[in-house]
Amino acid sequence: MASRSLKPTDERSRDRARTRAKIMEAAKVAFSKYGYGGANIRDIAAEAGITGALVVRYFGSKEKLFEEALADAFDLGQAFASTERRELGEAIVAHLFSEQQVVDLTAMMLLASVDPSANPVARRLAHARMLHPMMKLIGGKNAEQRAALILSLVTGVWFYRFMLPLRPLSGRSDASTKGRVAAQIQRIIDGAD
Structure with a gap:
């Protein structure tokens, strides 16, 4: 019973x-x-x-739903936790150039950044879910600065892939473009000047 x-x-x-x-x-x-x-x-x-x-x-x-949806959309630390540091640039680019993104954290963050009621939540979660996990992933000297640079580069590429599409970033990008972006990200990860 x-x-x-x-x-x-x-x-x-x-x-x-x-x-x-x-x-x-x-x-x-x-x-x-x-x-x-x-x-x-x-x-x-x-x-x-x-x-x-x-x-x-x-x-x-709605505010609480937005906060939870944003937090649930992507946990950078979890997404790349098993990736070797030397392969992190390529892993980030593979995610960035994925054709299967229905839910897009970057879109959520960018759209929230221009909304006065959503901006504080987006800023707090950008630090907690993106900047700090990236700092942990890359480690080393100037980790905060390098993490911010990586996130800026990724956001810029995303913006010109989806919001204001520019060739060769939009659509199906070729291996050369992806390789160059991955190399730039990896250079920042490695702390190369």
Whole structure:
């Protein structure tokens, strides 16, 4: 009998986890496409197949949902944790030039940066989820400066790949372009002047 009373609870827990995951995925897509100001709870809920009231029940507010979606979108430390330091430039470029990015952390960050209500959250998470993990990954002398340079370079390439596409960065980039970007990133990682 004890197992019967646990089964509905387990199912409810799984349903809650699935619902939360659906909301999170819908929110990440919405915030990366429309920014904080353009995304709304009603559309995110519809995409997740639920009501707006349920989104608020799970996350409390649009602000909290945005913060959690941004934090969940990408954890730089985890994404490259198993990458050898000498291969980090190539790994970053492989991610940057991936054709399969539906949820785009860079878009979420850039769009949030111009929204006065979302900017403080984006700045805090940029430090916590991007700058500090990059500093740990690259280590060594001037890690903060080098990490900021890498993030600036990556953001610039992303911007000219997707927001204001420039050849040869946009579309399917050739191996030479990717190799040059990877070499520049690796040079910063290695601390070469």
